[in-house]
Amino acid sequence: MSSPPFPSASEPQVQALISYLEHEVQPSIVLDTEYNILAANGAYQRQFGVAGTPHVGAKCYRVSHQYGLPCDQAGEHCPMRKAHETRAPDRVLHIHHTPRGPEHVDVELRPILDGDGRVVAYVERLSTVVAASAQPQQDGLVGRAPAFQEALAALQRAAPAQIPVLLQGESGTGKELFARALHTSSARKRGPLVVVDCTGLTEALLESELFGHEKGAFTGAAQRKIGLAETAHGGTLFLDEIGDVPMAMQVKLLRLIESGTFRRVGGLETLRADFRLVSATHKPLKDMVAAGSFRQDLYYRISAFPIRLPALRERSEDLPLLIDSLLQRIAGSAAPSIDPAAMKRLSLYAYPGNVRELRNILERARLFADDGCIHVEHLSVELREAQARPSARPGRGQGEQARLAHALAVFRGTRSELAQHLGMSERTLYRRLRELGLE
């Protein structure tokens, strides 16, 4: 563990801590109360270190965010501030600058107290979040906007537990992708992830899909069939569009979830399946409960840990990142570029169909991009009209104006640092500020 002779580091407790952390497998650093990194263990240096750039002696916010100021003064949650006040550990999700570029990092900070209860140092443990990427990626979830980060932070908390998760979001917001990320971030990741699309299935069909059936259970049941609940044993069962499950089937689903037991259609044997339940819906389930079209007991069973997925218009800062990633996915190395005018139209549109709609738009447009570049005329009429109707711009509306105004008020760094903090270029920041009348 590298550690220079800082005054507080010479305290025996801190020295003992530094020596202990060297054997920790998780990247860890020791900080003093002035944000100075006193020591970094081998795991930290391997994962976050840059050859020739010593972290030890540097300010933590400079290393992880390239800010000139502590995170809380830059409009972000600072775990050190909170841990100092509460004398208790704090955990947050941040985007850190790493040798691999920006990454989502789960940061856990523990204050180290002396005999009088004074904080003498902090230990910060970091783990890279694998569930989502903050830079363009060939697959999986990408995003870095605050609304996306909030959902990701909830996913990180829920993933290691067994608790049933309910993903709620408009169509195309990435519910299935989130369910996959939840599964791969859980202890069951080596088990199966079984997706059941509950849309458009009659009670009989859903029952035989979910529970399976015995040979001869009904006309056409020539063989015994193993149901999806059984297939999910040891893994995750993802019930997509659970709001579409017919009322009569809901009671059977409740029994399965409560007891983990079920019977194949036409079978007498009670079977048991051990799975983690993840459900998703775009429907307002609570209203459906009030209207009597969704069972209240089932609702409470499936919604122990609700996660709200933001609409694309609530995370419009993510558009460039999503566009980059989706074009790579659609066209690989032949991915076209986008000219500034087309990019502007794309950023003005409201995307009622969310990321799926964005993907469709790009898939279509790239087929017209003969010169390797998407131009305005390659976009659909709605997109081309987007500029003519500035009122139809929820992403650039009051929400964004309030967010930028708030960031301007609380951020004490330079404009370039603010741009970096907001995940946009300095030029874009100036342009947005001008557009919103904040400049």
Ligand SMILES: Nc1ncnc2c1ncn2[C@@H]1O[C@H](COP(=O)(O)OP(=O)(O)OP(=O)(O)O)[C@@H](O)[C@H]1O
């Ligand atoms: N954050 C994201 N990063 C990358 N791709 C995304 C993201 N969110 C959604 N997508 C992509 O958008 C498309 C729609 O996502 P998905 O099918 O998970 O949405 P959904 O909410 O389950 O939709 P529906 O409710 O209509 O079933 C997919 O191609 C998916 O890969």
